[in-house]
Amino acid sequence: MFSSFMINAWTEATIVAVVAGVVGFFTVLRGSAFVAHAVPNGSFAGAAGASLLGINTIVGLGVFALLGAFGIGVLGRRGRHDVVTALALVFMLGLGALFVSMSVENAPEIYSLLFGEVLGISSNELGPTVALAVVCIAVVVVVYRPLMLSSVLAEAGEARGVSSFRMEMCFLTVVALATTMTVPVVGTLLIFSLMIGAPAAARSFTDRPVHAIVLSVAIALATVWSAIAISYTTNYPVGFFVGTIGALSFALGRGWAAWRRSRTTRRRAPASELGAAGT
Amino acid sequence: MSHFLTPVFEPGFFESTTVHVAALVGAAVALVAAAVGLFTVMRGQSFAGEALGDIGTTGGSGAFLIGVGPLWGFVAISIVAAAAMEMIGIQRPRGRDLATGIVLGAALGLAALFLYLDATYRNTTGATVTILFGSIFTIAGSTTPVIIVLSATALAIVAALYRPLLLSSVSTDLAAARGISVRLVGALYLLALAISVALASMTIGTILSTALLVGPAATALRLTRRPGAAMLAAAGIGIGATWLGIVLAYDSYDWPPVGHGWPVSFFVVTIVFVLYLLSGLPELWRTRRRRRVDRAIAGEPQLAGDG
Numbered sequence: 239m240f241s242s243f244m245i246n247a248w249t250e251a252t253i254v255a256v257v258a259g260v261v262g263f264f265t266v267l268r269g270s271a272f273v274a275h276a277v278p279n280g281s282f283a284g285a286a287g288a289s290l291l292g293i294n295t296i297v298g299l300g301v302f303a304l305l306g307a308f309g310i311g312v313l314g315r316r317g318r319h320d321v322v323t324a325l326a327l328v329f330m331l332g333l334g335a336l337f338v339s340m341s342v343e344n345a346p347e348i349y350s351l352l353f354g355e356v357l358g359i360s361s362n363e364l365g366p367t368v369a370l371a372v373v374c375i376a377v378v379v380v381v382y383r384p385l386m387l388s389s390v391l392a393e394a395g396e397a398r399g400v401s402s403f404r405m406e407m408c409f410l411t412v413v414a415l416a417t418t419m420t421v422p423v424v425g426t427l428l429i430f431s432l433m434i435g436a437p438a439a440a441r442s443f444t445d446r447p448v449h450a451i452v453l454s455v456a457i458a459l460a461t462v463w464s465a466i467a468i469s470y471t472t473n474y475p476v477g478f479f480v481g482t483i484g485a486l487s488f489a490l491g492r493g494w495a496a497w498r499r500s501r502t503t504r505r506r507a508p509a510s511e512l513g514a515a516g517t
Numbered sequence: 518m519s520h521f522l523t524p525v526f527e528p529g530f531f532e533s534t535t536v537h538v539a540a541l542v543g544a545a546v547a548l549v550a551a552a553v554g555l556f557t558v559m560r561g562q563s564f565a566g567e568a569l570g571d572i573g574t575t576g577g578s579g580a581f582l583i584g585v586g587p588l589w590g591f592v593a594i595s596i597v598a599a600a601a602m603e604m605i606g607i608q609r610p611r612g613r614d615l616a617t618g619i620v621l622g623a624a625l626g627l628a629a630l631f632l633y634l635d636a637t638y639r640n641t642t643g644a645t646v647t648i649l650f651g652s653i654f655t656i657a658g659s660t661t662p663v664i665i666v667l668s669a670t671a672l673a674i675v676a677a678l679y680r681p682l683l684l685s686s687v688s689t690d691l692a693a694a695r696g697i698s699v700r701l702v703g704a705l706y707l708l709a710l711a712i713s714v715a716l717a718s719m720t721i722g723t724i725l726s727t728a729l730l731v732g733p734a735a736t737a738l739r740l741t742r743r744p745g746a747a748m749l750a751a752a753g754i755g756i757g758a759t760w761l762g763i764v765l766a767y768d769s770y771d772w773p774p775v776g777h778g779w780p781v782s783f784f785v786v787t788i789v790f791v792l793y794l795l796s797g798l799p800e801l802w803r804t805r806r807r808r809r810v811d812r813a814i815a816g817e818p819q820l821a822g823d824g
Contacts, residue, residue, distance in 0.1 A: 271618035272564035316797055320563035320614075321735040325790050327567065328728040332786030335724060339780050428629070431622030438615055475633045481626015488619050492605075 246364060247466060253371045254420045255432065255462040259440075259455030260378055261416045262433035264409060266441060268389045272320055273310060273410065274433045276327035278417040278426045280306045283334030285421070290341040296366055300418040306330055307410035315403060370419035374412055381408050386447060428477045432458055435484025442491030457487050539763055539781070542661070546717045547729050547755030549668045552675050553713045554734035555748050556706060559686040564614050565602065567727045568621040569711050570718035572598045575624045577719065578631035582638070588663060588719055595715035598624055599707045667716055674709035682706055683744055725782045729755050732789035739796040758788040 265274045281303035288298025306326055313322040378385070388395035388405035395402055420429040440454035465479035557566045573591040580590025598620050605616035675682070685692035685699045692699050717726035737750035762785035769779035 266615060269612070269614055271614040272567075275564070275568070275618065275621065313794075316801065317739075317793075318558065318561065318563075318735065320561050321558055321731055321793075324563040324567050324727055324731040325735070325793055328724050328732075328786050329790045331724045332728070332780075332783040335722075335780040336783040339778075428622075428625065430618070431626060434615065434618040435622055438619060475629045477629030478626045478633070481622050481624075481629065484626070485619055485623035 244470070248463075250364060250367060250423050251462045251466055252459065253367055254423050254429070255436075255458040256455050257371050257374050257416050258420065258429060258432040259436055259458035260375060260451055261412055262437035262458070263440070263447075263451045263454045264378070264385060264389060265413070265433055266437040267386075268409065270409070270413075271434055272323045273307075274413060275430045276310065276323045277303050277306050277410070277413050278421055278429050280327045280330030280334075281414075281417050281421060282426045283330045283332075283337060286334045286337035286341065290337045296418060296422065299421055300414070302330060303414035303417040304411070307414040308407070311403075311407045311410045314406070367419045367423070370415050374415045374419070377408065377412050377415070381405070385409060424480065425477060428480050431481045431484040432461065435481075435488050436461060439487040439491035442488075442495040461487065533767075536763060536767060538661075540760055542664070542720055543759035543763060544756045545665070545668060546721055546726075547733070547759050548752050549671055549713045550717055550726070550729040551733055551737075551751035551755045552672055552748055553710055554730040555738070555744065555751055556675070556682055556686055557710060557730055558734045558738055559683075560703075560706075562613070562707075562710070563727075563731045565599075565617045565707065566710060566714055566730045567723075568617045569595045569598060569714040570723035570726045571621060572624040572628075573715050573718040573723065575628040575631060576715070578628055578635055581635055582631055588716075591715040591719040592667065592712060594624070595711040596708065599711035603704050603707055664716055664720060667712055671709045671713040671716075674705055674712075678702055678705060678709075722782055725785055728782075728786045728789045729759070732786075732793055733758065736789075736793045736796040739793075739800065754789075754792060758785050758792065761785075761788055 262274070265271065281299045284298035284300070284302025285295045286298075287302070288295050291298075309326050310319075310323050313326070384395065384400040385405050385408060387398065388400050388402045389409075392402045395405070416433075417426075417429065420432075424432065436458035437450070437454040439457050440450045443453055444450050461480060461483045465476050465483055468474075468479050469476040554566070557563060573595055576590035576592070576594025577587045578590075579594065580587045601620045602613075602616050605619065681692065681697045681702050684695065685697055685702050689699050692702070714726055714730065717729065721729075733751040733754035734747070736754055737747040740750055741747050762781050765784040766778055766781040769784075772779065
């Protein structure tokens with residue numbers, strides 16, 4: 239399990255989990271689950287286009303992820319956000335369908351783009367991933383306070399001179415960068431469960447942002463590591479375990495939150511059932 | 518006249534049975550999508566609509582694995598997924614998307630497993646592409662009756678719920694004050710959405726299903742505020758886009774690379790997207806002009822920081 243060719247997989251997956259944990263925290267906080275699904279999924283078209291033109295897949299992914307994110311951000315100012323996201327996504331996927339129909343790409347390649355191929359990572363793919371991960375985390379650290387303010391209380395942020403449009407664009411850029419680095423590793427479909435499951439679970443355990451981010455990274459790491467370990471021993475796809483463990487950790491978090499809530503309600507109002515009914 | 522139209526309609530277009538079925542099924546799906554999609558857009562549930570289509574992949578690949586017709590896999594998994602989203606039960610719009618996301622993530626994980634097993638035990642990887650992208654030109658005529666029955670069910674739910682659904686989509690509080698069970702209406706609506714999306718994504722692919730669900734309805738809602746009129750407009754836009762897409766895809770056999778048609782979904786999605794963008798122009802123009810007028814009246818530069 240820790241033989242030399244697996245070392246790349248472990249390193250790569252660890253970096254991906256850290257970035258997904260951090261970026262995912264803001265995704266969940268901002269309620270941007272749809273964007274976190276649409277950008278990676280749509281950028282698949284970029285990869286298909288790149289392989290059609292014979293250029294590096296990462297370049298295609300990056301270009302489409304950024305274009306998609308900016309498109310959603312700009313159009314979202316004037317339209318309903320979810321509608322714009324959906325239409326941008328289907329437009330990119332439509333282009334993807336066109337590229338796929340034109341190229342002689344075979345189905346297994348598409349499968350690996352969609353569901354990832356963490357066990358097949360080569361060491362020269364490690365460089366770009368590390369670079370993009372560092373940029374991602376750096377951007378988050380730099381805009382941490384305004385981004386936090388604008389995610390929780392957009393109006394208060396505006397009043398203090400934090401443009402929520404600019405913060406939205408910052409956030410979308412980070413999502414696009416994270417997408418570019420993670421899609422070749424875990425696939426367009428599964429980066430999503432990593433970016434949603436772990437942070438959503440973390441938020442059920444703590445209300446403090448920094449604690450939640452750390453916990454979210456920890457859960458993401460635990461998810462990825464155990465997924466790879468189980469996948470290595472059972473031979474079933476990594477994606478299945480990532481998706482399942484992500485959903486399970488969310489369920490655990492919700493269960494924990496419900497249990498704690500019921501305990502505090504009981505302690506506060508032992509005679510009344512008002513608290514329990516008002517959920 | 519027919520001579521004049523030859524460049525548009527390639528020879529054999531009107532005789533082709535494939536085209537007939539595609540045009541008919543496409544129109545039916547667009548019609549249902551318009552009726553259901555209007556509420557999807559009003560309620561801000563585009564993500565659920567898109568996710569249920571993606572989740573259909575799980576059902577399709579699972580059904581393929583156990584050798585059942587894909588239709589039942591699509592419908593069953595969508596209903597299960599909709600129930601799961603409802604049971605997570607967060608009603609705030611932000612949280613609702615989170616619930617959708619969790620269910621989607623778990624379902625996609627399952628899809629990865631099913632597709633892997635399909636490829637391992639049934640020796641086919643082509644299933645991935647077919648299930649994900651679908652094609653309006655490969656609809657089996659035999660499933661048409663079932664599709665019609667299920668579409669009618671989805672339409673019937675929306676029709677029966679029309680007034681309470683409309684009220685609770687516009688204002689939850691007002692609906693609750695009127696004694697409407699917002700939760701129940703929402704759950705039933707999600708059921709209708711699940712059925713119609715499952716059908717659409719099975720027949721015309723997930724991409725087109727989402728495009729037809731969200732695009733025409735959102736465009737129509739920008740053109741008119743009246744729900745009835747918007748529904749008609751959405752149906753018109755949806756059917757028009759589908760038919761135009763089919764014509765263009767049929768024509769594209771002569772485009773480069775020759776002998777290889779461009780996908781219908783590409784054309785339909787592009788048409789829908791462009792129409793949506795165009796429908797935003799009048800509003801954009803109005804606000805621009807209003808701002809200019811405001812500035813002229815105020816006679817002074819705007820305060821800094823409004824960008």
